[in-house]
Amino acid sequence: MNRLGNFALIIGLLLGIVGGLYYSWGINPVEYIDSSPDSLREDFKSDYLTLIASAYAATGDADRARARLAWVQITDPASTLGRLAQNRLADGRPEAEARALAQLATMLGERPLPLIASPTPRGAATTTPVPPSPTATPTATPSPTTSPTATASAPFSLSTKEKICNPALQEAQIQILVLDAAGHGVPGVKALVVWDTGQDIFFTGLKPELGPGFADFTMQEGVTYSLQLSQGDGLETGVAVESCTDTDGEPFAGSWLFTYQQSTSP
Numbered sequence: 001m002n003r004l005g006n007f008a009l010i011i012g013l014l015l016g017i018v019g020g021l022y023y024s025w026g027i028n029p030v031e032y033i034d035s036s037p038d039s040l041r042e043d044f045k046s047d048y049l050t051l052i053a054s055a056y057a058a059t060g061d062a063d064r065a066r067a068r069l070a071w072v073q074i075t076d077p078a079s080t081l082g083r084l085a086q087n088r089l090a091d092g093r094p095e096a097e098a099r100a101l102a103q104l105a106t107m108l109g110e111r112p113l114p115l116i117a118s119p120t121p122r123g124a125a126t127t128t129p130v131p132p133s134p135t136a137t138p139t140a141t142p143s144p145t146t147s148p149t150a151t152a153s154a155p156f157s158l159s160t161k162e163k164i165c166n167p168a169l170q171e172a173q174i175q176i177l178v179l180d181a182a183g184h185g186v187p188g189v190k191a192l193v194v195w196d197t198g199q200d201i202f203f204t205g206l207k208p209e210l211g212p213g214f215a216d217f218t219m220q221e222g223v224t225y226s227l228q229l230s231q232g233d234g235l236e237t238g239v240a241v242e243s244c245t246d247t248d249g250e251p252f253a254g255s256w257l258f259t260y261q262q263s264t265s266p
Helices: 004-028 042-059 062-072 079-092 095-107
Strands: 155-163 173-179 188-196 200-204 212-219 225-229 236-239 242-245 251-262
Touching: 042 062, 042 095, 042 188, 042 225, 042 236, 062 095, 079 095, 095 155, 095 200, 155 173, 173 225, 188 212, 200 212
Parallel strands: 173 251
Antiparallel strands: 155 251, 173 212, 188 200, 188 225, 225 236, 242 251
């Protein structure tokens, strides 16, 4: 084969590759629809399992908990929940989460390990700290104009839960407002919502016209939801569409607004 033939072959291969990429990325890309909980990333899956355990701790409904766990498709849910309880506690997560996971593991037949309320952080020294010498203690003059700042590891706590009866909203919503210690909206905070047949994740800051700390999720009537922030210190259960009445006495679907705020640094 001469040089002209080789050149034509290379050009043909390049055109075929470019055409295939254009078709698979632009014309007919792969779409993921209604993905199941077992396809979640590991940290999201841990949050989902924690929500299942917290819902079981609140309701005691073992059959519903088993049905929800079946969606995750883990081979040994009892042992997995027991290990997750220890890991969440070691990571500094709220003790109530670990106890809920341990309670669900016990119901499934796992003998839980003892939970330590105040574990030593991973990587921290276990020896008794030696106090510094008084002569080496630095001094600092605090600035009276410094505003309170959010501690990096401090969780967001629920400050208010408010029923919203706004007929201008076309759909019932779970709305969240996440604020730092100074009262400023915090974007990029992940919220996880779970119901009987599914789950969803949404983030603050995607509607900047409503504020950087705002996010919302559309509810369906007749469905009960559980809500938790990835950096929150509690779980909200039993969230559902509430009935409101307009000025003409006509009923319409109401929403909920959950406001979270972070604690100040010491």
